[in-house]
Amino acid sequence: MKLLFDLPKKEQLLSEKELVGEKVLYSVPYDLNIKGSYVNGWVVITKDNFIVIENEEFMQKVKINTGIDYKLVNSVGNGMLQAEFNGIEKVFVKVSMEHLPRYTFIAKILELLSKGEIPRIVSDDAENKCPKCGRVYTDGSRSCSKCTNKKAIYKRFVALIKPYRKQIAISLSLFGIITGLSIVNPVIYRKLIDGYLITKNANGLAIFLLILSIAVCDITRTLVEIFKNRLMLKVGTGIARNLRKTVFEKLQSLSIAYLDTRQIGDLMNRITGDTNAIQQFISNQISMGINQMISLVVIAVILFVMNWKMALLILLPVPLISYLWKWMRRRFNKMYHNQWKIGDKANSILHDILSGIRVVKLLEWRKKRLSVFPRQV
């Protein structure tokens, strides 16, 4: 838990003005005023005094040893830092749940200082938010999904696929062959239609050879695709297996304190569900992505070589489609997430019902459960 924050500029100036020559031991933010409205507030503590700054304005300076019984009173959804002065209780600041754990320490610190003791509470626990961008860390993680060094992630990914580099290289070559064959086929069609069918040129052998070429192209492409898919599936499965092993080994090395805070289903999802998602990504999405990219570039080049005006006309709606797709993707993402949530809820309910099936049978709750389950999913 961080207890010594860097003060913003104005608060820093106010603090220096009010606490001349005193060393700041702790400075922490608070977010509610006495009436319960949201504010940007700071409490700055030195050995002898503490000051309260609210919305960039100095509020009060308190000599710590004039008060007794400093405490944080927990209420519903908030807490109040208060102390007793000449028999009268006084509330200094209110905090929401965000700062509640922090102010539990602050109350202890003030109580120790009021008794003339030096607090040994240090500010070393990690926060659950990224100090750089303010995003919340994923549960159980101490790295920000946005600010994490992307290079390091790619490095780990490369290390993961390194044992399969030969298969991946072969797959990439096969992608090239598939794309090439997909592009050659329409060219043969054009030759057949423009050269023989439209001009009614009855050269039987040439027509036969062209049709044969089309068939050979299609058959070869299908065979190469089957081989490539098998290869990518093998690579994906292998990587997922290694990943599962790594995650399992990591789980074994984690502390009981950490494992206590995680649900069994959550950990199982990490080992099976997440690695399966990566396997699917490698086997299907990467293949499709590379294929589409190569096709896009090659077809665009051929189009521009054949007729640049037509190529521009064809590519004209691309920005609009990209924008629409981006907009739709956000909505699809929400819909898929809701679908996942409902699935997750159904699983949890099913787990509860099945694990307590004996109780359900014993107490004749069968009808009740039958009516509840479809409604909840």
Next chain:
Amino acid sequence: LSDLFLILIYNFISIRDKENNEIGIIEDILTFPENIIELFNEELNRRYFLPIIKNIYSVKEEYGYSYWNVLTDLGNKKFTIRRDNYSFINVKDNRVMVIDVDGNRYEISDYEKLDSKSYRLIELML
């Protein structure tokens, strides 16, 4: 009253001292004079913190979390919720409870009374 603990249970208010010993129960605060009711309300509001969301400026979704920027009856607030089944709860009828990652609760009293932009932002979660 400031020295006493107040606990609201349905229609009853249990009044306790600092050591949590019960002094007595008030069955219905409406039987008291207006100035006393005001005191009760003031104290209850001081202890029960539940901001009511009046307007939703934005809901941005990233990496399994929703980042909300809202106007509440207690001022502007930015908070983050997990995208799971326990952070956005339909309580009853059109009432929704939103729970952020720190455990703060926010209430949408009636989502149909929100302006159209705010409603659109949460439509898919309902």
